[in-house]
Every structure is written in C-alpha cells, then in structure tokens.
Amino acid sequence: MALVAFDFDGTLSDSEMTVLLGEQCGVAEEMTDITERAMNDEIEYAESLRRRVALVEGLTSEEVKAAFEGVRLREGAPDVIAALNAAGVTTAILTGGFERGVRFALERADVTVDAVIANRLGVEDRQLTGEVTGPLVEGTKDVALRALADEVGVPLGQTVAVGDGANDLPMLRVAGFSIGFQPKPAVVDACDETVSSMAELQLLLRDRQLL
Numbered sequence: 001m002a003l004v005a006f007d008f009d010g011t012l013s014d015s016e017m018t019v020l021l022g023e024q025c026g027v028a029e030e031m032t033d034i035t036e037r038a039m040n041d042e043i044e045y046a047e048s049l050r051r052r053v054a055l056v057e058g059l060t061s062e063e064v065k066a067a068f069e070g071v072r073l074r075e076g077a078p079d080v081i082a083a084l085n086a087a088g089v090t091t092a093i094l095t096g097g098f099e100r101g102v103r104f105a106l107e108r109a110d111v112t113v114d115a116v117i118a119n120r121l122g123v124e125d126r127q128l129t130g131e132v133t134g135p136l137v138e139g140t141k142d143v144a145l146r147a148l149a150d151e152v153g154v155p156l157g158q159t160v161a162v163g164d165g166a167n168d169l170p171m172l173r174v175a176g177f178s179i180g181f182q183p184k185p186a187v188v189d190a191c192d193e194t195v196s197s198m199a200e201l202q203l204l205l206r207d208r209q210l211l
Contacts (some may be wrong), residue, residue, distance in 0.1 A: 001088075002160065003090040003159045003160070004089055004159075005171060007094065007165070007168045013071060015071050018031050021064065021067045022052070024067050025059060034048050035052065038145045049119070058127055058128060062122065071102075073108075076198025076201075077109070080201055083211050085111075091150055092116070093210050095116075102118055105167060118136065120134050146170070155176075156175070163187070166184065172191060175210050177192050178191050179204065
C-alpha cells in the first residue's frame, strides 16, 4: 500500500484560489504579492492566509462561486490521479486553499481522491466574513499527512508528498519520498526529486513502481 499526498494551488492546479477571489474585488495584485512571499518562506503561512482572506471580506456567495469556476486542474493532473486510483494507491489533497474550490475542480475533471484536507471561508448572510477556518490554517501538512497515513494504515515511509511552496515543506520533509513540482527556491533542498510537468511526474511515479 502507498499514499500520495498532493498540494493543490501551484501543484495540481496552476491557479491560486485567493487570487481568483481577489479578482472579484480588485485586489488580485496584492493577493499575488502576499502569496509569493508566503510560498518563498518570506512570511509565515497562517499570517499570509489571514491577510489574503481579509482582503475579500464582503464578497457575495455568487461572486465566490464565479471565482471558483476558474479553478482548474492543470494539464495532465487528472490522468495522474486516475492512474494512481486505478493502481490502488490512496490519493489525497492537502491544501491551505479552500475545500469548495478543490471539489469544483475535481468534479469538473471527473476525477476523485480519497481525502481532501483543506480550509473553509467564513460566510454570514451569504457574504464572506474575512475569516478562514480549517485544519491547515495554523496546522501544518506534516501533522495532516501523519494522521492520514495512520488512518488509512500506510506507514509514513510509504508516503509520497508532492508540492511547490514553503507551506509544503513540513510534509515534504516527513514523507517517505518527496517531489517538488516546479518548486520555489526555498523548497528545492527538501525534495528527493523535482519535476516540471504532470507527464514528468507520471513517469517518476511509474519509476517508483506506484503505477
């Protein structure tokens, strides 16, 4: 048995959910700047996430839905997930992004994963409150990966983590095998291998005898 855990924004998807939300109210540029600083380990992730979500306070549920319509799996990602599922590998998404956006993207691509561990936007009276809750605000991905591996009965040494940014570092460091997907400079040293495309990732997973 094996478990492959993916980051979402910047890894399975080439979009960034907070930036898409920011585009709905004209703060996308500020969102991008905060996101890049967080992914390069220049600012603590929980703080960066709270800053970004605070910027979109007041967005309506309809505007949130419109933003999440732009969330897509990157080219080749559905094929990688489907191949892992067919091989009997447990698949999971561990993201500081938002469960609703992840679910939209998976449904649109007609693929499923065994687990999604993600955060949630605060909503009151059909508007965003500017707050965010969930297991990966203050919680880190190493804790989430350990808990999930224990839940599904996979030894930590048989886990694979795939990510790109600084908030992925905890899971990349504890996984049995770590893969950087177009990783930021701060992440490269924590990776056993790096890839630049989903096709390259699929070949690497095949070489690891996971497919």
